[in-house]
Amino acid sequence: MFIKEYFGTIFNSVKSLLTGMKLTGYYFTHQNKIITEEYPDNRATLIIPERFRGEVIMPHDENNEHRCTGCQSCELSCPNGTIKIITQQEIQPDGKKKKRIHTWVYHLDMCTMCGMCVTACPTEAIKMGNEFEHSVYDKSQLKKILNKPDSKLKQGVED
Amino acid sequence: MKLLGEDIVTETGEFIINMGPQHPSTHGVLHLKIWLDGETIKKIEPHLGYIHRSIEKMSEKMSYRQFIYLTSRMDYLSAHMNNQACALVVEKALQVEVPERAKAIRILLAELSRIGSHLLWFASVGLDLGGVTPFFYAFREREAINSLMEENCGARLTQNFHVPGGILEDVNPDFQKRVKEVIKQLKDNFHEYDEILTGNVIFQNRLKGVGYLSKEDAISLGCSGPTARASGVVCDIRKSNPYDGYEKLEFDEVVLTGGDSWARYQVRMAEMLQSIKIIEQMIDNMPEGDIVAKTKNVIKLPKGEFYQRVETARGELGVYIVSEGAATPYRCKYRSPNFANLSAIPIAAKGGKIGDLIAIMATVDLIIPDIDR
Numbered sequence: 001m002f003i004k005e006y007f008g009t010i011f012n013s014v015k016s017l018l019t020g021m022k023l024t025g026y027y028f029t030h031q032n033k034i035i036t037e038e039y040p041d042n043r044a045t046l047i048i049p050e051r052f053r054g055e056v057i058m059p060h061d062e063n064n065e066h067r068c069t070g071c072q073s074c075e076l077s078c079p080n081g082t083i084k085i086i087t088q089q090e091i092q093p094d095g096k097k098k099k100r101i102h103t104w105v106y107h108l109d110m111c112t113m114c115g116m117c118v119t120a121c122p123t124e125a126i127k128m129g130n131e132f133e134h135s136v137y138d139k140s141q142l143k144k145i146l147n148k149p150d151s152k153l154k155q156g157v158e159d
Numbered sequence: 160m161k162l163l164g165e166d167i168v169t170e171t172g173e174f175i176i177n178m179g180p181q182h183p184s185t186h187g188v189l190h191l192k193i194w195l196d197g198e199t200i201k202k203i204e205p206h207l208g209y210i211h212r213s214i215e216k217m218s219e220k221m222s223y224r225q226f227i228y229l230t231s232r233m234d235y236l237s238a239h240m241n242n243q244a245c246a247l248v249v250e251k252a253l254q255v256e257v258p259e260r261a262k263a264i265r266i267l268l269a270e271l272s273r274i275g276s277h278l279l280w281f282a283s284v285g286l287d288l289g290g291v292t293p294f295f296y297a298f299r300e301r302e303a304i305n306s307l308m309e310e311n312c313g314a315r316l317t318q319n320f321h322v323p324g325g326i327l328e329d330v331n332p333d334f335q336k337r338v339k340e341v342i343k344q345l346k347d348n349f350h351e352y353d354e355i356l357t358g359n360v361i362f363q364n365r366l367k368g369v370g371y372l373s374k375e376d377a378i379s380l381g382c383s384g385p386t387a388r389a390s391g392v393v394c395d396i397r398k399s400n401p402y403d404g405y406e407k408l409e410f411d412e413v414v415l416t417g418g419d420s421w422a423r424y425q426v427r428m429a430e431m432l433q434s435i436k437i438i439e440q441m442i443d444n445m446p447e448g449d450i451v452a453k454t455k456n457v458i459k460l461p462k463g464e465f466y467q468r469v470e471t472a473r474g475e476l477g478v479y480i481v482s483e484g485a486a487t488p489y490r491c492k493y494r495s496p497n498f499a500n501l502s503a504i505p506i507a508a509k510g511g512k513i514g515d516l517i518a519i520m521a522t523v524d525l526i527i528p529d530i531d532r
Contacts, residue, residue, distance in 0.1 A: 012360065013360040013361075016358045016359050016360045017359065017360070017361075019354045019355075019358055020292075020354060020355045020356075020358070020359055022354075023351055023354050023355050024292055024355070035299060035302070049306075049309050049310040049313075051309075051310065051311065051312070051313040051331075052309055052313055052314070053313040053314055077224070077225070079221055079225040079226075079228060079229070112228065112317070113313075113314060113317075114228040114317075114319045115313060115319065115327070116224065116225065116228070119322075119327065128313065
């Protein structure tokens with residue numbers, strides 16, 4: 001009885017190890033089953049889903065116009081204080097003074113990509129971009145100004 | 160001999176060593192102070208505080224829309240379930256009825272993240288006990304789940320897909336097709352996990368009879384989740400206090416009575432299959448309709464105390480909110496599953512060998528940021 005048990009254990013142990021070896025052997029010989037992506041080399045074919053939240057961007061159209069009215073909803077909705085909007089009074093062609101954004105400061109180093117600013121924006125001025133390679137050598141480069149120089153508010157957004 | 164002004168050999172001849180905070184076999188920055196008699200563990204004292212970020216205090220400064228995202232950083236593998244708990248407590252206080260479609264999507268994504276979490280645990284339990292190969296097999300399926308999350312929620316781990324009253328945006332039109340693909344891949348490959356790790360005799364010998372936690376201890380220490388269910392405690396919140404429509408679903412609560420590391424391993428493997436069962440029931444009859452119930456722009460909870468618990472991948476997460484009627488919580492307290500499960504380690508490892516401590520820590524499946532918060 002003891003001998004039977006002893007050899008039974010050895011047999012079962014070897015069998016269980018061979019079962020695992022068989023599986024690894026299968027993948028060793030079936031190269032087409034490999035799904036590893038060689039990341040830095042496959043940048044050209046890399047597909048990032050449209051919804052992926054990588055950074056906050058402010059789209060500008062061909063006339064260098066954006067949709068941000070400077071209402072600061074995003075600034076209030078941000079849990080981390082990532083966004084700082086500096087506004088100024090601009091004299092319009094009809095002579096009236098109106099509030100316009102001067103600089104739209106985005107601290108990427110403080111952003112956790114929760115996307116709450118995009119949800120809060122009433123004019124769809126900002127959205128989440130797909131860029132994810134954010135590494136830089138100096139932290140100060142992560143402070144970004146999203147409105148382009150000399151950009152204007154698009155006509156009709158405010159109404 | 161002295162180390163940092165402290166005797167490393169006690170008067171009774173016990174040898175004190177520190178495991179962590181940077182020991183590669185510990186997950187995260189857990190620091191265990193261990194009193195050893197030869198190789199036998201006499202006493203273990205966990206030291207906490209290395210990754211404390213004061214999430215509870217920060218929540219008190221945030222609005223009820225903002226504080227949800229912070230909980231993704233507690234148990235990062237169950238981020239979806241953590242967010243769900245916070246959204247549910249706000250909905251409970253406001254007495255908002257969540258649309259059926261939002262509930263279905265919540266459950267589907269929660270069960271997918273539960274599978275993803277258990278797959279990472281499966282990978283790391285093999286890794287901790289010296290088997291590198293199972294890691295890659297588990298990560299193949301986990302990558303499919305994470306890609307699905309990335310396509311629909313916008314992030315792979317910290318999804319932040321919940322808003323009070325529903326979910327952030329509707330899922331992609333091909334969501335059902337993609338979930339079916341992931342589930343098919345998982346079901347086709349599940350037998351490989353059993354072949355490469357479960358059946359392995361060396362692996363079984365390292366887990367069987369190691370780290371016994373009795374049912375009485377599990378209850379008195381407040382353990383929950385798979386750790387407690389392996390000791391015979393019936394504690395699945397999805398069954399006892401159903402939320403978001405779990406009461407309509409058919410699934411089994413996996414309860415084993417072994418209490419050792421091997422039982423904890425088996426519970427988690429069986430739970431993955433139960434999660435697949437839940438997803439298969441839901442995926443073909445997802446209701447149509449709204450995805451978010453209407454709530455005010457600035458949410459103010461009525462005065463009072465609110466508590467909601469959910470079953471995360473590691474056990475019971477409770478969110479307790481005291482509201483004074485303002486736009487921010489007066490007090491926010493999280494009852495995290497890992498903190499209670501951590502207290503099982505000194506009991507389970509006492510009297511065992513130091514090598515077995517790694518097996519116990521691997522099968523209890525601790526996430527350190529959830530302990531400290």
